[in-house]
Amino acid sequence: MLQSFMNVFTTLGDTVVVPIVIFIVALCLRVKARTALMSGLLVGVGLTGFGWIINAFTPVVTKIVRQMVSTTGINLPVVDTGWQTSALVSFHSTVGITFFIVGLILEIVLFLIGYTKVFFATNLWMNWGFMIWGTLAYFVTKNFWLSLGLSIFMMLYVLLTAEVQADRYSSYYKINNGTVGAAHNMENVVPAIILDPLWNLLHFDRVHLTPDALKEKLGILGEPTFIGGVLGIIIGILGNIRRLGTLDAWGQILGFGVKLAAVMTIFPLVAHLFGQAFKPLTDEITERYSKGDTKGLSEEENIKSKKRWFLAVDDGLGYGEPATIISGTILIPIVILLAFILPGNKTLPVVDLVSIPFMVESIIAVTHGNILKTIANAIVWFSLGLYMCSYIAPIYTHAVAQYGVALPAGAVLIASFNVMCRPLNGLIFLAWISGNPLWIGLTIIVYAAFQVFLRTRRQQIWMYLKKMSDRNIAPTSNSNMASEIKKQMIKS
Template sequence: MDLFIVFKSIIKAGPTVLLPIVIFLFAVCFRLSIGKAIQSALTVGAAFAGLKLVIEFLAKSLGPATKAMVTHMGVQLNVIDMGFATVAAIGWSSPIVPLMVLALLGTNIALLLLNKTNTLTVDIWNYHHALTVGTFVYFETDNVTVAVAAAACTGMFVYKMADWASPLVSKYYKLPGVTIPAIHALMNLPIAVPINWLFDRIPGFNKIDFNMETLRKYFGVFGQPLMIGLILGVGIGFLSGYDPYQAFGLGINMAAAMMLLPKMTHLFVEGLKPISEQARKVTDKKFKGRKILIGLDPAVLLGDAAVITTALLMVPILLGLAVIIPGNKLLPFADLAALPYKVAMVVALTNGNIFRSLILCTIAFIPYFYLGTWTAPMVTAAATAVGLGDSIPAGMMISSLTGTTMPITFIIYKVFVGNLMITVPILLGVFFAIWFFMEKKVMPKVELRDSISG
């Protein structure tokens, strides 16, 4: 029990505390010297803290602007997006969280030993996505076994999807041996990949490539990340009804984020480099040449200018979708500041093509509005049950762009609260359809494309 209390205290401290501890233990397990392990862990911790500060700065700047934009546009919706932090709090506050954490760890280790995944996640914080699914199932069914199974099943999807995404991470983001086992970062790929496959086969359309290099080539200084941040920030400011000085201030803040994020990401990579090299030596020996992937938080992807540009452009697009989608009650709000996490893998899929990334993300996000609307009563009830009811605005329900609002997590949730004899075969059918398309048809071509371009 004392060990669990210590573990829960570390988890509550958040990823800034958790990540350096896990990285240090990971380095020691791979026989890196204590001195180098400490240096790497502290470097990664400092880099992550820097990333977190910049992202929080971005959120604090963008959050009020988004709220003002909603008011300025006169949008009236009764399900408010309270953000991933609220949903994560629900997951980590569950009375069965120790069992779910052990199930997720055990599932990862078992799949590694059985050679069914190459992903070894050190991103314990983002367990909250699977924990949230398990928690919702527990509140719905009052069945511990079924809830833990739902969390473990979510983990299985994440680890396999992280394997598929690893070529995108290594080639586009230049992070070899790294992948992203965070479902909010991976969630759009099952929708975006087949549509992108179709786009590649449309004559003329498949030649359109509007990327950061294009911007720099044709727009000169106005195509630089700093200037793009300024222009987008000022644009959002005017859409929010800000006066010129406020809009310019928001633009400066966005420009600062565009400049600082790549620097923090570079520091992160420097801290991981000695661990990655040592891990590769050990796994080559122990796993007979298997390439073991280190699973990290998607914050390491946010240094790319195309990611931030796409995320900022998606803000007014998502607010527009909220207004025009029939039957929608979900108002995007808090998670708009977390959009870089959600678009990063799509940007990598398109090799930095902002034009195509915007189209793919727009299509991929449409189901979120319906799923967020449908699950809002359950999310609101769960938040109240774990003591978060005071944070819910009067007369409103809550949801987010994470949790069961994401298509696959919604499917897993519905499977485990339904008739298992009927729903489990459906889940397996969905999984194998995705597996066949991704692993047999798409990802080999991605790897071939990247090997040629690299």
């Protein structure tokens, strides 16, 4: 029965299934049929738009990245083949499809009983991010229940971090009571919070490197479209460094600049449409279930409201936001450089490099679009993640081979940078596959302590993160206003 259900899911695809699920969930929450239907349709339209752009852009950027790698002459044995392999394997394993049903039920129940403030079921496609770890664990241990338990534990841990950053995500990406909860988004919340005092000590909070600040200081030079074109040309040059004297090379360089400029221009438009799909839905749900108690409240009052909750949205919503895609694009050559210079690293990021904007969304939200802090956090965390990728790659390679995934020509081992470049997820995975009750128990105890802390200090945590992110806001508008007032006073 599970396999039949999954066949239906994979055949219809997320652009059909996710709108249907959102429509059904909305009706169950007593949302008007018209609102539910329009939200579901617009979500399908938005997901289709995201898919078109990413599918068109991915092969272009992948080709450039491969050329960048080939010009160095460095060969790393673990090749990144992309997250798609992980999703494929997850939906074809017994542990994976079992969790898909069990996990979905748990996500709904945990929300209804108030254990979590995040309703994750609306983003059910992203459950594969938990399913893959259980699938890998079963390959190692052959213990079905331990492997299923690991997938469930990964879900609980991700829901916790999703709730921690939910208010910041909703505020920064301007989606009312909406947040993300995918595994590849959430772990990066940890370094974003822990390392922030260090970046402030280094005065990174005073370096207002944000799209708005760039636009104000640089004019057209700070526009995402222009920045995309420049970054595209730079990456194109790096990929063609050995043949800059040829017309073909410059055709590719300038063509990639235009394509990246197009992505940075078009993606925010689709993201806005996607956000519009959720706004009437979340507005009606919030109004119905809050009984008007949160209407007209300030941001701080809204944070302190005990009736507030969040709807999980697709992370495609944030991909094309200017600070997100600028940070992600800048990090592509940086991550490749890290892979080459880190001693002992064996992983070569390739296909999943285009997914970096997805991976930094929560850092962007927590730092209020501070590009410098985002890049600094990513350098630290992705460096550790490359080592985790290298360590787990043999397990991943042999596990996915069971499901008929062929190795690329010349590759010894494969990995997914998006999936495995997560130090905490990797440590939890290694603790559980050890089978040692002490290590498994330790992960559960640490999670339980943080969950209790969140449940008893939720509003304080959200207020702290708000103050933390507000330090990154450029005081341009206020200073300009003060300057104008001063000028008027002098004239008088």
